[in-house]
Amino acid sequence: xxxxxxxxxHLITATGQRVTLRCSPRSGDLSVYWYQQxxxxxxxxxxxxxxxxERAKGNILERxxxxxxxxxxxxxxxxxxxxxxxALYFCASSVARHRGFTxxxxxxxxxxxxxx
Amino acid sequence: SQKIEQNSEALNIQxxxxxxxxxxxxxxxxxxxxxxxxDPGRGPVFLLLIRENEKEKRKERLKVTFDTTLKQSxxxxxxxxxxxxxxxxxxxxxxxxxKLIFGQGTTLQVKP
Numbered sequence: 770x771x772x773x774x775x776x777x778x779h780l781i782t783a784t785g786q787r788v789t790l791r792c793s794p795r796s797g798d799l800s801v802y803w804y805q806q807x808x809x810x811x812x813x814x815x816x817x818x819x820x821x822x823e824r825a826k827g828n829i830l831e832r833x834x835x836x837x838x839x840x841x842x843x844x845x846x847x848x849x850x851x852x853x854x855x856a857l858y859f860c861a862s863s864v865a866r867h868r869g870f871t872x873x874x875x876x877x878x879x880x881x882x883x884x885x
Numbered sequence: 886s887q888k889i890e891q892n893s894e895a896l897n898i899q900x901x902x903x904x905x906x907x908x909x910x911x912x913x914x915x916x917x918x919x920x921x922x923x924d925p926g927r928g929p930v931f932l933l934l935i936r937e938n939e940k941e942k943r944k945e946r947l948k949v950t951f952d953t954t955l956k957q958s959x960x961x962x963x964x965x966x967x968x969x970x971x972x973x974x975x976x977x978x979x980x981x982x983x984k985l986i987f988g989q990g991t992t993l994q995v996k997p
Contacts, residue, residue, distance in 0.1 A: 771928065771930070773928075802985070804987075811987060811988070811989040811990065812929070812974065812987040812990075814984050814985065814986065814987075817984070825984050827984060857926075859928050859929075861928070873919065873931045873934060874929075874931065874985060875931065876928030876929050876930070877928055878927060878928055879926070879927070879928050881926075
């Protein structure tokens with residue numbers, strides 16, 4: 770158990786819909802990362818937040834957005850869903866004391882999103 | 886363009902042998918490199934981190950090497966066991982960006 774929690778575990782929805790994935794980092798970790806993992810793309814970095822602020826951005830679609838709240842939990846919002854958005858979505862957390870420093874990341878169990 | 890390459894073919898070995906997995910990269914200058922293990926349907930689990938000024942790092946039956954000239958890391962599991970069967974991912978930092986970029990992973994199958 771990494772100490773990172775994600776809800777829900779599974780999500781089935783239809784194209785065009787909007788969903789919210791939730792992540793709680795390990796106690797004491799200030800940084801949260803979101804990844805998308807599909808069979809053909811591998812683990813793709815989406816976005817990082819540090820202590821409530823966006824710190825780094827990957828290939829995140831405009832239809833996707835995220836935020837980190839004062840209690841450090843994070844939410845990833847996916848809207849106008851398409852079939853191709855079906856994937857495992859992982860959240861990870863780390864201490865990330867220094868700006869630009871990427872340290873060990875602890876991953877949650879993931880949310881499996883299926884878009885029908 | 887920047888690339889991280891791991892052998893996409895599964896590696897099948899006999900229990901007790903040493904497994905060696907390769908991670909090659911191009912157009913990166915990482916300050917360090919990490920290896921993770923991922924079991925099907927689960928999140929990656931951190932195994933080892935090696936810095937650019939370290940040639941080798943060990944942890945129990947695991948050994949990682951990092952050659953910044955060759956732009957390559959090797960990951961070894963000695964005395965492999967069926968429980969070591971999993972996908973192993975290498976990951977590089979993109980310096981000063983906070984991003985960790987993962988390879989596609991190599992699946993290791995250890996047969997009893």
